[in-house]
Every structure is written in structure tokens, then in C-alpha cells.
Amino acid sequence: MVKPRLQDVADRAGVSMKTVSNVINGYQHVSEATRNRVMAAVDDLGYRPNLAARNLARGRSGLIALVVPRLDFPYFAALSGRVLQAARTVGWEVVIEQTDGDLELERQVIAGHLARRIDGLIFSPVAVGADEIRGRADPTPLVLLGEHVADAGVPHIAIDNVAAAALATQHLIDIGCRRIGMIGATRRQDNPRYQGFRQAMKRSGLPVDPSLVRSTRSTEGIEGERQLSAILDGSESPPDGVFCATDWLALGAIRAIHRHGLRVPQDIAVVGFDAIPYGEVASPSLTTIMPDRDQIARRAVAALLEADERTTGRSAREPLDHQDVDFRLIVRESTDRR
């Protein structure tokens, strides 16, 4: 016997398809005896529901899409892992898409072209703006992640990047740094991590020396090494602390410092951002900002679930526009001057 169908189970159990369906979907109002007969038939036949058929009938796919720039970027790898877990607990499977930060691709994502047949979309945009997102036509429930968007009219889940960056910078100040630089201060005006950096400096009455602040073209480590080298080569007096917008950049920065014959943290203390898995085993290990990734993942899935219930009419709660996620500073060797 190949691929038993619902009807086969029904026949074997001596009931109708409806009853089998009820049992399988855990509905109430099925007598104990009937349920047992059905379950036995299911086991005997090795029946598994055909999801394509179920999807068609229900109008739902049991699939959500997660769209990130690149899966091999450490932060997104770690985050994606959590999202898979969170989705699984509510019965969703996840298809992952990579945009590589491509604007055209990101546009297709919000237009709903990349992954149709999905019940919801968790999207970490980098190129596309809030306006375009707000004006989208696709009705698929959407949740935004990350620091690149704000006020796009859809739920947005992220840590308070300004506060987190300020905390990181303040930590450098607390351990005695006075000439503090920043790597990854790209697109200054709307870069929340740069804003947080400035804020902390200002609060402590420290000047921001423009020659110690660099933007980066990519988030990759090699770029961090390049930019910090530029700072060390270009400035008459080097910084005594550096805040890096990501851990990956920070790892590169540490290389640059070593190459210039300086020590971390004694000569230059370094703080990263993101708490990627490698920061812990780097030499020296990396002080960093750790966003609560589990919380991000769980809330993103929960927001989608709510949107879904809103569609189905089971819930009418208004969607939250923005949710702040917990974060904390993890102090490690790269700032440990004791």
C-alpha cells in the first residue's frame, strides 16, 4: 500500500473522513472509543497527512520566511538559529532567504515576490527604506528586525541601539579611556550606534575627534582591520579606546592594533557589538553588547502569530509598532585593565 489517504484511514476505522480529520486536528467532541480506533488505523497504515492538500484547503502553508542579508554573517547565523527554534514551538517551518543587502532583492521581498505561499515574513532589511515598506501592497504579515528601519508602520523588534551603543561607550569611559574612537559609524546621521557613541561622549564631556571615527563599507572583519589601521596611521596620537559597531569589525580592529605593536586592552581597549560566538574565544576575548536574541526570535514569531490570528479573526489586538528588546554589556578581556 502506497501513501494512505484520509479516506483509507476512515475506511479502516469504520468512520467518516470528517471524524478522522477531527481526531488528527485534535478537535473536541470525539468519543474516546472512536478516537482510539482512528489512532490505531493511523498507526497501522502509517498515515501522514498530505500537507499540500491541507495547505490548499486551509489557505495557509505552515511556512514563514526569514529574510536576512547573509546567513554566514555571524550575527544572522545566531539569530536565525533562534528563529528556527521559536517558529518550531508554534508549528511553523521556516524558509530562509538571503538578500546580500541588495536593494532590488529587498524590494521584491516587501512586494511579496520572493517567498509567496508563506504565512508571514520576518525581514531584516539593510538597503530598503521605511517609506517603501510602509507603502507596500502585499498583505502578508511582516515583522521587521534590526537597526536599519524605524516607523515603517509594521511591528519592529530591536534593541535600543542608541542606548546600547552609549552603554558600550560609557564602559570605555569608565575604565579610563579618554581618546575614544569608533569604527563602523557609517551613514552618520541615521546610525543609531554612532548616535549612542556621541551621546555617551557628550555626557562625559569628552570631545569626539573626527580623525578617530571611521565608517566601513562592509561589516566584515577585514574592513575593521583596514579602518583601524587608517586611524593608527593617520592620527598623531592614537586612541586609548575604540567602540566597534560590530564584533566582527572589532576582531579586525584588534588585529590592526597588534600589527601596530600595541596591546589590547592596555594601550587600546576595544568594545564590540552583537555578541557573536567567536568573541568569547578570541584573543583577547571581546567585550561586547549582547542583544537577547531569544527574545527577538520569540517576539518576532509571536507578532506574526498575532497578525495571523487577526486575519483569521480570532484576535483583534492592535499590533505593537515597536518593541524594545533586552540587551546587556558583557565585559571580557578586551577591556579588562585590572
Next chain:
Amino acid sequence: MVKPRLQDVADRAGVSMKTVSNVINGYQHVSEATRNRVMAAVDDLGYRPNLAARNLARGRSGLIALVVPRLDFPYFAALSGRVLQAARTVGWEVVIEQTDGDLELERQVIAGHLARRIDGLIFSPVAVGADEIRGRADPTPLVLLGEHVADAGVPHIAIDNVAAAALATQHLIDIGCRRIGMIGATRRQDNPRYQGFRQAMKRSGLPVDPSLVRSTRSTEGIEGERQLSAILDGSESPPDGVFCATDWLALGAIRAIHRHGLRVPQDIAVVGFDAIPYGEVASPSLTTIMPDRDQIARRAVAALLEADERTTGRSAREPLDHQDVDFRLIVRESTDRR
């Protein structure tokens, strides 16, 4: 108008559903004029095929599953990214599952319980054995990845781990190391990387000092640090070179070396395995074995595609049992003694 269906397009174009279907699926034998009319109708209506319905009718889902231990493990993150790309080029979307190396979960995977409704499965097992895989009942096309299986009766795509480990070890010998240790020599007898290590040592007439060889409980960096510390604490004379079964372990090992006041590579040279993105920005940067991940991904997808065509009867080519993937040694600072 909401959600136009095939029939709507047909009506508007003044043709039958069959014709629209033909056009959409790019079949031959459609007159130019008809095709244009249909395309126009599709555009006007903004029609997009309902995949659930198509799946049901075709009996295929357009989905494959990729099952890895954990997505936030660097090697798998990088690999998964490539698999997504490769799958996309042939029109497959990918749902990713994590097993966390759990035997029970891995059993469910080969039993086809985790991800049904998929056209194929790319699986990187760690706990389940070749025998169980060979005896599986589920007919879903399966491709195996990684060094933990061999001869399971299904296509297996991996580098020659013995040869690669021997190459890494030989490199240590070439740069002058004589007391060489290994971290991650878990389950000695069937650990190909350990075999390769022994092979290279033997070929050069060097003894393997058991006190310099350690297995690891996990693949995480902290475990590498722990085990190399144990070696340095336990042995009267330390090694002058260490081969680590993974880069992640190697990063931890380097920390241990530093903590013991020794230098890499001058006192102890270190070679890793996998070429994770961080090896490049570590301090010192990490010499490693780089498997051709693109090749792995492309071949895995290709093997699934072939199996699929075999099912459909479009191809009768016999499946390849095992495919060796290219790899190379990348020499970086952790072994650069010039």
C-alpha cells in the same frame, strides 16, 4: 479584485485554463498571439499561481530541507548559506532544521518525520549511524554531508577528511614541528581526521605522544581551550605544533597557549580545519583546511535533482555513492614562522 485565479486569467484572455497553464509553465505549442494575450491578462490582474494548489496537483512541493546540527555553528552557517544559493538557482526553496546532534531527532529525520512535504533532504548527521540510514523506509531523496557517515547507501558528499588532516599535519611537520599534538581526536577509531593525523606522523617517522592527543566533548571553542590547557598542564614538555579538528577549537587552543605565556606560532604552531569566517580575523590569523563549500552545496542540490528526475522517470542515471570534494590548505599567521 482579490487573489485572481487561473480561471480569472483565462476569462480575461478569452482562453481556457489549460492554455493559461501552458503559457505560465512555458510549454511549447502556444501561438505567439495567444501567449501575448495571456501574459497581458496575467499582468493586468497581477496573477500569481497558488503554490499550494500547484503542489497538490503536481505532487511536489518545490521545497527541500537542510538538516544541520546547529545553524549558529560557524561551519554550518557558512555551508547553509551556500546551499540556499545553490537551491535557488534550480528553483527550490529551503527549509532548515536543527538537530543539535540529538540522536532521537536525527532518527526522526531519516524516518521522514521532521520535514514531510519536501522533495529532498540534505542531511549532515552527527549521531545517527550509517546502518540506520541504510535501513530507512522513507523514500524521500536523501543526500548526506560531512565526515560522520560513510557507505550508508545514499549519495555522500564530503572532502577526503583523512587526506585533508594529513595535509594539515604535514604542514606542521614541514615548518619544523616535531612534537605535534591534536585536539578533537574524538572517537579515535572512526575519526578520519585523527587517522589523517596519524598517517602523516607515521609517514614522517614521528611518534604520536598520547599525552598530546585529546578528544573533545563539544565543538565549541571553550572546549578547545580546556583541552589544550590540559595538555600544557599535564605534559612535561609541551608540543611545538597542534592540529585542531576544527577552527573553533583552534581559536580556543590559541587562547590556552597565550594564557600559558607561550607564543603562536613561535612556540606552538596551530592548524585548524573548516575555514570559518573568523579564522581570517583572529589574532593570529588561522592556518586551516578550506573545503570547497560551494562545490558541496552545488553537488548536494544536483544529487537531489537527479534523484528527483529518477523518480519522475526523466533520468535513469545511477546515483553516485560518494563524491570527493576539493579542499586546500590556507596558510596564515598561526603557522607562519618566517
Next chain:
DNA sequence: ATGAAAGCGCTAACAT
């Protein structure tokens, strides 16, 4: 080259 219509396997409204 195009049309008519029978499924694909399940869900859920309606009936009892």
C-alpha cells in the same frame, strides 16, 4: 494549438 473536465487529498460548512 486549445478546450473540457477529472482529479490531487484535505478541510469545514451543513446536516443529522
Next chain:
DNA sequence: ATGTTAGCGCTTTCAT
């Protein structure tokens, strides 16, 4: 509590 049955939207065989 359980049964009957009409869809869900597309593909595809068989006609024409």
C-alpha cells in the same frame, strides 16, 4: 458526536 459533500486552485489526460 459523526457523516456528507462542496470546494481549495492548479495540472493534466483525453478530446477536438
